Amino acid sequence: MACFLLLRIEDPARARSWLRQSLPEVTSAAEKTPEQLAHWRTSVNLALTGSGLKALGLPEAALETFPSEFREGMAARADILGDEQESSPETWEYGGTSGPASQEAVHLLLMLYATTEQELSSLLATQRSRLEAGGLRELAAQRTARIRDARGGMVEHFGFRDGISQPEIEGFRESKHEGPDHGAIKPGEFLLGYENEYAESPDVPSVPAVLDTTGALPAQAHRRDWKELGRNGSYLVLRKLEENVDAFQHFLEAHKELGVGESDEQKKQWLAAKLMGRWHNGAPLRPGEDVPPAEPPDGRHGHDNSFGFRENDLDGHGCPVASHVRRANPRDALPPSAELSMQVSRRHRILRRGITYSDASGKGVLFIALNANIARQFEFLQQTWLNNGKFGGRYDERDPLMTHGAGQLTLPRQPLRRCVEGISRFVTMKGGGYFFLPSIRALDFLAHLEP
Incomplete structure (x- = not known):
């Protein structure tokens, strides 16, 4: 479980003092001993918006080294992201x-994680007790708690197992997930300052060297009078996505005759799986399978995730071409070839985490994504693959779960295909933002910054 605090910097000097005090508590990627892991019950992380970096005292010349989409912020990118009508930024709870x-107003995101409600409440109380003295004001708090199925897997409110398809990162330890989908991705897709899938190491956000009074930051290779603020950092995308479970269930009930199965419940399960692109238990959809496969035997974490679409399911007889999962990661199915498709897919991956929430406003998923290039990764996924009506040979179909007015979804089937029509909005955007997730060294620099 977790709590996410959105904070405003009221007094920059006191905020930097608070950051110096908090720095030893920030969870890092440093290796931990078995003894440390046995007692590791809570985690703390923080990230800043562009306005937050400015409020801390980062000069304009340094801010301009950050990409424009980060400086503009998520609300300003609503047209690109498809955040319109009831999902427009005017309606958001925050951001x-x-x-x-x-x-x-949102300057800082403080992320608190714990294994029990008691531990989280204690951690939250400790952090809140320091905010006023630290020159910070709490603007919003988002509590979350993962839903688990009988086998311990994460489940979201529509009933699907979540958190399955995560990219393996080259050079890191083997993932504990169901299996990498077609090989490790270059670390530069997720961490700033490293080689990416274009075999490039783009420049990272930087600051004039004269500002680094404690020598916390590494020097730039080609500009010795500047230091790298971004190295080992990333960009964090936060989106509060409300799931209208009643509307989803009503839709399935109204269209169950399009489903396949002996009972109404099996028909609705089949139809829901086609919209999502996976069975509820996380198993991939395969041609000729109209019921979900059994769970793997004990000892295996879950279903195989290292599959493609081109050889056995190019036309979507198993997993529909325009379903949510296939749009988010087309794998080897894009034209003109499997090799080029995998290359394209690898260049648009994100590290994604969805944590369920239930509060007074509703219930849904707090979506978090890490990527080194917001425009090329998260925004590309949202605009070009999820929201675009022209995808995979379809010309008037959008993501059936995430997009308002998706309209219809073609389900290839022998002897006749089926078409699901009247798809409305099942997910509504309620708030979020773009954040810079700094390295420990970058946090140390910001904590000691003297404007």
Whole structure:
């Protein structure tokens, strides 16, 4: 479980002092001993918006080294992201265009994790007790708690197992997930300052060397009078996505005759799986399978994730071409070839985590993504693959779960295909933002920054 605090910097000097005090508590990627892991019950992380970096005292010349999409912020990118109508930034609870927790007001995201409610409440109370003295004001708090199925897997409110398809990162320890989907990805896709899938190491956000009074940051290779603020950092995308479970279930009930199965419940399960692109238990959809396969035997974490679409399911007889999962990661199915498709897919991967929430406003998933290039990774996925009506040979179909007015979804079937029509919005955007997730050295620099 976790709590995410969105904070505003009221007094920069006191905020930097708070950061110096908090720095030893921030969870890092450093290796931990078995004894440390046995007693590791809580985690703390923090990230900053562009306005937050400015509020801390980062000069304009340094801010301009950050990409434009980060500096503009998520609310300003609503047209690209498809955040319109009831999902428009004017309606957001935080990170939007109005209200006390607007995009400009949100400076810092404090992320608190714990294994029990008691531990989380204790951690939250400790952190809150320091905010006022630290020159910080709490604008919003988002509590979350993962839903688990009988086998311990994460499940979201529509009933599907979540957190399955995560990319393996080259040079890191083997993942504990169901299996990598077609090989390790270059670390530069997720961490700033490393080689990416284009065989490039792009410049990272930087600061004039004169500002680094404690020598915390590494020097730039080709500009010795500048230091690298971004190295070993990443960009964090936060989105509060409300799931309208009642509307989803009503839709399945109204269209169950399009489903396949002996009972109404089996028909609705089949139809829901086609919209998502996986069975509820996380198993991939395969041609000729109209019921979910049994869970793997004990000792295996889950279903195989290292599959492709081109050889056995290019036309979507198993997993529909325009389903949510296949849009988010087309794997080897894009034209003109499997090799080029995998290359393209690898260049648009994100590290994704969805944590369920239930609060007074509703229930859904707090979506978190890490990527080194917001525009090329997260925004590309959202605009070009999820929201685009032209995808995979379809010309008037959008993501059936995530997009308003998706309209219809073609389900290839022998002897006649089926078409699901009248798809409305099942997921509504409620708030979020773009954040810079700094390395420990970058946090140390910011904590000692003297504007």
